[in-house]
């Protein structure tokens with residue numbers, strides 16, 4: 336099964352040798368980050384006239400996800416149908432966006448559901464992302480985790496969301512984390528790789544920042560907060576910390592790395608805050624699906640509900656003109 340080409344507008348990150356001096360120099364000022372993240376909603380609210388446009392954009396940034404033990408092929412097919420037509424037709428017409436072919440950024444499933452999703456999405460241009468490496472805990476034998484990636488790529492996943500071993504971070508074994516991520520990167524081949532660093536398990540923002548850097552050095556295309564299965568998932572302070580590491584990495588290497596907050600993002604207003612964060616910290620390039628995704632299973636429903644409040648054609652003009 337051929338893998339869809341890497342969708343990025345920019346050269347992909349080949350990684351660099353592990354730079355331990357750089358890693359140990361990485362610090363995080365927790366109280367400053369928390370203050371900044373806490374004031375984001377007040378500083379960067381999206382003007383009412385643009386909210387529908389932002390919400391439509393949020394749909395295009397979404398990895399529409401189902402990762403449940405009771406997933407069935409029927410449920411995955413319904414999810415894919417939703418990814419292709421995320422909004423009801425009457426809403427699409429009322430918003431005046433019939434010609435824009437708005438779809439979600441990707442559909443994200445477990446390995447066993449890749450074939451079903453690939454078939455259901457055929458011809459839509461929507462990539463299938465697969466969670467891999469013994470998701471969500473990454474505690475299966477290493478060779479099986481690597482093999483899982485290879486099998487998922489073979490089954491047609493164009494994007495692989497790997498999970499790092501948290502113990503490497505908690506014990507400060509950066510070489511082990513780098514080697515693990517490097518092996519995952521290689522197993523992905525041409526597939527796009529997102530490194531889930533499971534921020535809720537890492538204990539400190541400094542660990543979050545260091546783990547992010549090591550994964551980027553080892554070739555991650557995206558860094559992703561969490562699996563959605565931990566008790567603490569995406570938060571604004573964690574996101575701000577990670578997004579800033581992408582800026583530092585780009586400044587040193589020239590490579591742009593994407594960011595994916597995931598887990599517990601289920602409200603349209605939260606999506607707007609995350610998008611504001613991206614715009615403020617990284618600019619408009621990071622409001623495109625090759626550099627930003629939401630990992631979310633229930634966000635789309637709330638966005639659809641909120642868009643019902645905007646059923647008037649004039650908002651399509653705002654969407655066409657982009658975000659400001």
Ligand SMILES: O=C[C@H](O)COP(=O)(O)O
Nearest residue numbers: 562563597599630631632
């Ligand atoms: O990456 C995807 C997450 O598992 C989704 O989490 P969620 O179900 O809390 O939206």
